[in-house]
Amino acid sequence: MSSHIVNSSQDEVKKWVKFCSNFTASDGKQHALLDNLNQDLSQKSVLSGDGFKLSAADNDVFATVHPFVIRVSDSELQKYPHVLRWMDYIQNTVGSGTTLQKINVVKSVFDPPSHPKKADKGDAESSLKKAISGQKTADKSNGSADSKKPAGETKPPENKENPTAAGNNKTSGEKKKEKEKSAGKTAEKAPEKVADKESECNISVLNIQVGLIRKAWKHPSADSLLVEEIDLGDGNVRQVVSGLAKYCSPDDLTNRHVVLITNVKPGKLRDVMSAGLVLCASTEDHTAVEPLIPPEGAKIGERISFAGFDGKPEDVLNPKKKQLDKITPHLRTDENGIATFKGVPFTTSAGPCRSSIRNGNVK
Known part of the structure; x- marks a missing residue:
């Protein structure tokens, strides 16, 4: 690692330590400092690091500005869109069940337009006729095949002596549902143990x-x-x-x-x-x-x-x-x-x- 990178990292740390100190000590200048923070965040997602991973600087600055931001009106907060985006990212990345009051961020909802392609009337009629014709052919074929089957093959024989064999006659769909149900019961028990372990270290x-x-x-x-x-x-x-x-x-x-x-x-x-x-x-x-x-x-x-x-x-x-x-x-x-x-x-x-x-x- 070059000395330039080390010095740059140290300078970044000092910068945010000084920001926290100034923000806490300043009376009436918080808006100007918040504006500086907003400009700094206009070109990046987080304060330092690789641009995506939250660092100690993000947590420290968040905890410092939160008590002030929570008291600012919604209209004033709109002046700091990058700060709001950054704070919303932190409060949702760290966890939504926070003891700190959550910053209310109004987000735009993207509703993509839907343009279904209308089928040509002639094509629709043609497709319908083909479907009806195909259904009649299939029904006729199935009826002919069923008529050739011996009467004893229409229903699987019951095995009174070996009930397990009868149980094996279940369809693959029924077996799959039973497996999923059994797996679900096992999965229900596992989170309880994890939750108990996490609560001990909360x-x-x-x-x-x-x-x-x-x-x-x-x-x-x-x-x-x-x-x-x-x-x-x-x-x-x-x-x-x-x-x-x-x-x-x-x-x-x-x-x-x-x-x-x-x-x-x-x-x-x-x-x-x-x-x-x-x-x-x-x-x-x-x-x-x-x-x-x-x-x-x-x-x-x-x-x-x-x-x-x-x-x-x-x-x-x-x-x-x-x-x-x-x-x-x-x-x-x-x-x-x-x-x-x-x-x-x-x-x-x-x-x-x-x-x-x-x-x-x-x-």
Whole structure:
């Protein structure tokens, strides 16, 4: 790979990171930025890559502009046809059952004209006469053939001693229907197993919310642990124990917004009760760890959503199902630092959640 291609790819990534940052920070300039995005998309289907395959840049920009676009009137949206086409492509490619409100895109319906060729009257009459003549000839021929058959051959003999043989007298059409019916019963059972397996690894079972750390202090009996008091709004305050003492001080965490799973089963960590799990990004070698950062403007207590993954979270996760163990391997930050599940951003009403750690693990 040449250095020119590498530099071009890096420049493209930086371009869309800057766009997301400007769009989130700009107040009143979103229309101008949306117009720039519309022009950029006028010559391509997606933002980067080979022109067809969705990239992390597409998911990040989609999650950034969605909260603004959903509030724009239909008449104003018509100014950005390429943006609408692109957003519709993403929301239908990622999945239609999304927790994000779907962008309404009015599409033109193509109804091709039908021009049936009219048959000539003379040709029609001629064809009809031939058909009638042919039918009479066939009937006569069949009647003659049937009259020559012995009476005993008109009906297959019943085999009372061997009922299986009688069953084998079924026509090929009847046998085919029985096979299809049997295959259908087998096919009905298979999707249930697949659905059960997929539900165990569906991010929607988790209740992931935005929280604000009001206080933080060192764990009384574990040097590697910190204890945080986290506000989830509406008077919902809970205590969480995290293994962050090596990477953050209590002062670093105080008054910091975080992302946490709130429906894990409460339990004690070294004799201190914990009722949540603060999600953090980390490098591969685990030398750097930091809590995920919700965007400015995200509401305390709001639930994080994932395009294409809907459903209600479980009240409390069942540790025996090991759902977290199945889900966390799919949690990562992309090359832009956006937190994702299977490439789909952690999304709030104000945009995606981020980290300064790129291409890292999240758990």
